Amino acid sequence: MVRVLFWMCMNYEYNELIDAELESLAELYGISSKELCLSHYYDCSSGASAEIDENGYYSSFNDYYAALLRGEEVADRRVPKNEQNVFYYATVPSIEVAIEIFNRCIQIKALIDLWTEGQTYPEILNKIKKNHENDVVNKLVGKRWCVKFSCFNAKSDASRLVSILQGMSEIFDRAGAVDLKNPETRIAIIERYKDDASKELRTIYFGECIRDRDDIGCWWNQYSLSTRPILAPTTLENVLAFIMVNLAKVKTGSVVLDPFVGSGGSLITASHFGGICFGSDIDMRVLKGWAVGYHNLNLPPSDIPTHVYTNFKHYGMPMPEMLRFDNRYSVWRSMAHPRQHSKEWVDAIITDPPYGIRASAKNHRLFNHGSGDDVVECLINALLDLGEAMLVPQGRLVFLLPTKNDRSDKLCRLQTTLHILNRPKLQVRHLGLQPLTGGTPSFQSNTIQQVPQGL
Missing domain, CATH: 3.30.2130.30 (VC0802-like)
Incomplete structure (x- = not known):
């Protein structure tokens, strides 16, 4: 050593x-x-x-x-x-x-x-x-x-x-x-x-x-948003996406799931490291690129499709598997029949959920539980349910959680997060704040690991 x-x-x-x-x-x-x-x-x-x-x-x-x-x-x-x-x-x-x-x-x-x-x-x-x-x-x-x-x-x-x-x-x-x-x-x-x-x-x-x-030089600049053909209003920032994939320990052959896939930013970074990628979204417009995805204005005008697959084709990556469904009613068998001890099969869940004003209309359709903290808690619980049911032992769930820059709100938010994250099969490994510019709300990065049975 x-x-x-x-x-x-x-x-x-x-x-x-x-x-x-x-x-x-x-x-x-x-x-x-x-x-x-x-x-x-x-x-x-x-x-x-x-x-x-x-x-x-x-x-x-x-x-x-x-x-x-x-x-x-x-x-x-x-x-x-x-x-x-x-x-x-x-x-x-x-x-x-x-x-x-x-x-x-x-x-x-x-x-x-x-x-x-x-x-x-x-x-x-x-x-x-x-x-x-x-x-x-x-x-x-x-x-x-x-x-x-x-x-x-x-x-x-x-x-x-x-x-x-x-x-x-x-x-x-x-x-x-x-x-x-x-x-x-x-x-x-x-x-x-x-x-x-x-x-x-x-x-x-x-x-x-x-x-x-x-x-x-920085090899990840080849995936910079300034040169990516298709973007969306909430595309995950490139550097943060690669950090999140590293936190998730993605390697060749890792099965990676993004349950709020959006424009696929997290799956692009996971694919770079050889991940086998799956994604889902409730909004068909996102997957199809209807009135959501748009051509990068930094690049010459083009008539290429604005759907989620275009960027993967541009980078020469395998096409991810995409599904449209509501995460409240999961199609995954391991969640539908948890008592039958279905085998976990996902190595990493990496996602940037549609919190608050980022996708307020989608949130109301998705949960019907109101807005604000109620929506955030519902989204987190949906992710934790996925993590408990689908992550392999030592598999990781990496996601972002919005929080205000105000210190008292941050303390309250973290205490609330602790209560929500308290699951018997999951262990919080890493936390960190990502401040946004202009005094706007920050994002808290959460890395949670599946606890092997019997430990």
Whole structure:
């Protein structure tokens, strides 16, 4: 097992899902959360188990929401976004497995085989000389090399790199020729500051940069909504869709169901990873593209059909199976006859239900229970019924739940959610808020896992 450093992207919309995505992908590659030992510390025993950090904030967003749902917290003790540490140590079987996680994870900026960390460059130099002579010999001596120098929470000043390298000349004088285009070794030197205003240097990370998203690019941009042929008013945002699929641990051969499929955004991302996809919707207009789907205005005019299948054909993906029915009266045999112990067959349920004003007319037709919280509760219960009846053991249900930005409403909403989600066959694994722009209501991402029978 090796300890690596993941440098995560600081995306303010999805920053609360960083831990969840990393832990979910680790499980996908056979690494339990305990084995992964995700932490801001290299040494797992150095404060990694503490729920509260030295500033009184929860060490992870998931710990905060879990405490909130247990009724233990009333104050918002999430770490402020401008102070969030996006550098995570993780234990993996090999560098190759870490690369697999990097390749798939949406929120990883860089993968670093860390040699050491410290608060000053003399400290870094002494640690390398004492503990990492083999790394210097194997990675630098006689090798073509370059340096990736960056500052987090501060502006990077490339002119400082020369003096930094001169101060560490005992190491770099032994290295081969500098090669910026085709190096054999890329050294990462990263300075993490408290914030740009204070200029308080927290940590210096030094190691080999194994993968860098800036160099490789974001493969998921090929599915960007700006280039997708057919869109709908409530099409799931592309980055969020891929994060949700990672939370669901979809892999080749996984059976994936979206019971509120809409324009099929979640199934497109699941298909990319080899999922066998099924979808349903009560609104035939959505499936057929009648007065709902529309051609992307960023693309040249076209007469291609506006139904849900067009995007799958555009990406060369297998066509998903689509059904039209009301989720109150499920056609699935495993739900119609739960006492007959029908075999569960769905690996993941991923969906963005039609809450509130997003589809108010559809909601009234669907439930006839009023609007607002009543509709939300009915939708959640419908999803939980699906999850209990159809998910295989360890299968996951990932969905979004609307909540206002007001803190008191959020506390009430989460307490209500806890009551609704309390099912004997289901376990809440991850929670996180996705704030929307303009002060509008946020969405809470929920990841729920089927509990194997007998546990």
